[in-house]
Amino acid sequence: MLEPVHISLKKREEEKKRQEQRIQFAMRQGTQPNNTTASDSVTFQNGHHTSMVDALKEVRKNKSTIPDGLYIRPENHR
Numbered sequence: 001m002l003e004p005v006h007i008s009l010k011k012r013e014e015e016k017k018r019q020e021q022r023i024q025f026a027m028r029q030g031t032q033p034n035n036t037t038a039s040d041s042v043t044f045q046n047g048h049h050t051s052m053v054d055a056l057k058e059v060r061k062n063k064s065t066i067p068d069g070l071y072i073r074p075e076n077h078r
Contacts, residue, residue, distance in 0.1 A: 003011075
């Protein structure tokens, strides 16, 4: 189906504007220093590891388990 000329021109202009914005954004990103994340740091990894170990120790203090009859299972559900 044919579009009116003014609509197709407007779409082309919008696409050109978006392309220019993408280029400008990429240029800004390229000038910034190297991007690193917190997980790249050894101190972060060690801190995370120790906090997870501490959390597991806290959870494992309680030795109780969930009773077998607590949940509805297919074999005892009618």
